[in-house]
Each structure stands twice: as C-alpha cells, then as structure tokens.
Amino acid sequence: MAKSTLQSIPVSEGQSIELKIDSMAYDNSAIGRYKDFVVMVDRGSPGDYVKASVTMLRPNYARAKITEIEKFDPAYRIDPPCKIFKVCGGCQWQHLSYEKQLEQKDLLLKKFFSKLNLEDGVLKNIIGSDNPWNYRNKVQYPVRTVADTGRLKAGYFEWHSNDLVNIKFCPIQHNVFDQIVETVRELSPKYNILAYDGKKKTGWLRHICVRIGINTNEALLTLVAVNESLSKSQEFAKEVMDKHPELVGVCININTKTTNVIYGDKTKVIKGRSYIFEKINDLKFKISATSFFQVNTAQAVKLLNILENYAGLTGQETILDAYCGVGLISIFLAKNAKKVLGIEEIKQSIDDAVFSMKENNIKNIAFVNGKVENKIEEALSEEKADVVVLDPPRIGCNKKVLEAIAEKNLKKIIYVSCNPTTLARDLEILNLKNYKIKSIQPVDMFPHSYHVECVVLLEN
C-alpha cells in the first residue's frame, strides 16, 4: 500500500472520484489508485473504470462505493447469478468470472507469501473446482422474527452489518437447504418458533443449521436455541422430516453463550439421529451436528490427495494429525501409515472420529481429546513422528505448537490452512527454524468468496 502522511491524502470522505481498478483485495473489495493513493472499492472488479464515492479514510488507503461503472472488462465482470449478491454478505466475488477468481486468488497469494522469498515453482497455481456452484454442504443461518407475520427471516448478514438478508435461494449451497429452511420459516408461526433477541432476552431460536453428506444424501436439521423446550417438538420434527426425505434427524443444540459462537455444548435429538454419514472414496465418516467437516466435499477429496502425495507414505511412518476434527485426514492416511495420532479439542468430534475409525475397521489410530498446545509436546516426546499434519482454525497455530515443532527435527510438516494471513505468519516462524518450504498448493474450497485454502509441505 502507498506510504502516505495525512497531509498528502488526495481524497476526502464523501468525495466523488474516478479511477481504474486493478486487482481484488482479500475481502469484498477491489483495489485501484487515485493519484497514487490506494482506494478499496466495494464489489469492484479488475478492469473497471468507475465513479466512486469515498466512504472511509485511513492514513494509507481509502474505501469507496461505486456510483457508476463507466466501463468494464467482460473477461472479469459478469452478471452474478444470485439476485441478492449486492446486499448479501455470504459471498463476495460472484461478479467475477470463475476463471478470473482463480487468477486473482493466485495473485493475492503471491502478495501474502512475498516475505517468505519462495524459490521459483514452490507456490503452485490454485486448483479450481470442477463445479463452483451448489458446493457448500452446510448452512448456518442466524434468524429474526418478522413482527407482523410472526414468520422467521433466515439468511446471512449484509457485509459488515447487523441487517439480515432473508435468503430464499443461494446458488453456492446444496439445493436442498433452501427448501428445508423455507419449511422451517413456514412452520415457525404454527409452532410458535420465535427468534431469540439477545438484547431483550426474549424468543428462542438463534440459528437454523442444515448439513448434508454429498455422497450419502443424508441431511440433518439443527435448531440452535437458548433452551431445549420446543412445544410439540415431535410433531414439528415429523412434519419437516416427512416433507424432506433427505433428513435423517432433527435436533436442538442449546447455546446460552453471549458470544457469537454458533453452537453450545449440548445437543438433544428430537427425532432420528444427531449425525449424518459422509463417504469419501471407500471410507465412511460420522459427522455430528456440531462437528467440523470440510465444507466443500469434492474439493476436500483433491486436498486429501495432495496431502497423501506430500506425505509420501511407505507404511512405516508415524503421523501426528494436529487439529484432527472428526478424523478425516487421520483416517484417510492411516491405511498407508504405521501409526496415526490425532489431537482435537472438541469431545464430540473425537467421539465421531473414534466411531468412524471402528466403522472403517482401522486399528492404527489413537485419538486424543485436548488442545494441541497442551498435548503436542508430550505427543512428540513419546513418539517419533515422521510426518506432522497441522490443520488449525483460521487463527492459525498457537505459538507453543510452533515452538514444540521447532525443537524437534521432524522430517515433514504438512500445513493445511484456510487463512493465508496466519499461514504466512506461521510459515515464517517455521522457515526460520530450519524447515524449508518445499511446495504450496492452493485449492479453491470456497468459490465466489475471497477465501482460499492452501496445503504446504515443509521439510527439515
């Protein structure tokens, strides 16, 4: 970004400017320059010539809103198929052709990793999706009650706003979600299902969540609420399940927290079961209502194949799978390893992982419930790990985890990350500790959003 002092800022808030847009930013905006000053234009596209109004000023950049697109490059800017794309905060890049989304993600990654001084060829081009639509296998909608009808509104928030968009059709999700959520909306007055209002402490429902096994067609509806008391819950569940044969269960997750964490610790089944099965190749995975599972199943298979290739297993290796979730990576790699140890903090996910291990008749994995930062030192001193897989949440690895790894001369680390910012930070630390970055393979797990997943191979 341009180095600038307050005196040299060439724009002011509310000013109308004309500029050309060059590239996408790592959010819902695109970057252009006005008199050399960086301007981030909401929902802009490379190749645009726009008139824009400045909405926010910072010492090094401004934000602006398009008031008129004077000219655009049709190779980049397309008509988004979703009619509510402009207001919905669910995805950010639908106005860009898919080919150019991939190009822009490659460019962004080059910027993110520029400090790492990677050798030529280390950072690969992103692997795109064969079908970038209807890919999401999970939806988690916050809700509101519409005062005059008593019906629920459910959808994503507008970008950086508390206004909820009532989503009836979302082209990036599995088709069945629109229909199941609509049924819950329709039934809400009949079963007196009111949205919880955190300020007034009234109402009941916080989120409507649906997930589906893409390869099993098993779906699960979870109502996240402040308590478990839904009157006539059996009737409600029967009505929804009769209408949607994909549903194998309806459950209530109880969340009394005041934070924006979606799920609480307790889940009660109303009807059917509180989990689905998914199949990846010939492996079967149990996924409970609240457990993490990769949101794009088809791309997850590509990611697993890359990981397997990076691991280069001969059957003699011990693998440490840190942040293992429901054991997807552990179970996928176990067939070609001597032993796998999986660590995960969510007890329900560990229970799912143990269940799936037995279901798949695998005997060489030990799953440990706990925080990686508390368990890794012991794990690494008890067992000489040949390969350590790190797949942390967006915040990246805890410093204690990186220090424990840095102390050991591990042969291979495979770092899977959905956040290039924290990935670049952690890679820099590992790089300084004698781990060499051999290969970075981005995978587009999240088409039409700015998010990007990377699989990184580091060797000692």
Ligand SMILES: C[S@@+](CC[C@H](N)C(=O)[O-])C[C@H]1O[C@@H](n2cnc3c(N)ncnc32)[C@H](O)[C@@H]1O
């Ligand atoms: C990105 S997911 C990866 C899960 C799994 N590797 C997979 O591919 O399905 C991150 C996982 O780390 C878990 N997690 C988050 N922080 C953790 C911590 N400090 N210690 C252990 N597990 C953690 C989350 O519950 C989640 O299951």
